[in-house]
Amino acid sequence: MAATRLIALHKNKGKSVAACLKSRTDYVQNPDKTQQGELVSSYECSPLTxxxxxxxxxxxxxxxxxxxxxxDVIAYQIRQSFKPGEITAEEA
Structure with missing residues (x-):
């Protein structure tokens, strides 16, 4: 069974909304944590932009x-977690 978490992303003081969005999206797409981007998906937008x-x-x-x-909430991240071997990235 998947564990799903909705995470509010907040604007940092002293930074623009655009700069905060860029740093947050870069962080969540970290190739070391996403199997070189294999675990990154998007809906109605491109992960690149x-x-x-x-x-x-x-x-x-x-x-x-x-x-x-x-x-100061600028976006939401949805994070899904699965037990090892429970589901493939394609199925998720």
Whole structure:
């Protein structure tokens, strides 16, 4: 059975949202922790440009609604963990 965790990513003081997104996405895609990227997947975006696509979506939302986010949460990471041998990366 998978353990799933939703992790809020917060903006760091003194850094722009774009810089925080870049450092966070680089960290979670670390080749040493993701079998050289094999364990990285995405939906409706490219792992190569995910930080830029997040910023574009954020700007489009603000332009369309006129609303700005008040929270320091800039994105969410979904992490799934499985017992060794329970499932393949493809199945997950």
């Amino acid at each position: 995910v930080d830029e696509e997040f910023m574009l979506s954020k700007r489009q939302y603000e332009l369309m609604t006129g609303r700005r986010q008040k929270s």
